[in-house]
Amino acid sequence: MVTAGDLYLLAVTVMALVALAVAIPVLLDIVREGRERLRQGRPEPPVEAEEPDDIDGVQCRHCGTVNDDGYAYCEECSRQL
Ligand SMILES: [Zn+2]
Incomplete structure (x- = not known):
């Protein structure tokens, strides 16, 4: 039998997965941006x-x-x- 607690747990799990799916591209963007900044920070030989x-x-x-x-x-x- 499905209780309210089970539904709540399911809803929380789904929301967490959705949040993760949204957050991963953002995190990847941040990592990529950080690497880009590191590369630009390195002094290029004139x-x-x-x-x-x-x-x-x-x-x-x-x-x-x-x-x-x-x-x-x-x-x-x-x-x-
Ligand atoms: Zn010489």
């Missing part, structure tokens, strides 16, 4: 630092010495520019 246009000559990517244009190898560390 692109301009890799190829500076304002220096005269060729900057060695190994030691940072600026060599005159036309040189294929660094005068400081002798590695290929």
Whole structure:
């Protein structure tokens, strides 16, 4: 026999499941947003630092010495520019 208590329990269970079904996408959204924020918070290497246009000559990517244009190898560390 079904009592009022059983119906109440059933109703509460259904409501809990519905609430869960509604909450899961929201929670997933929050997690995704948090990951996105973490990724954005990581400092990206500045692109301009890799190829500076304002220096005269060729900057060695190994030691940072600026060599005159036309040189294929660094005068400081002798590695290929
Ligand atoms: Zn060098």
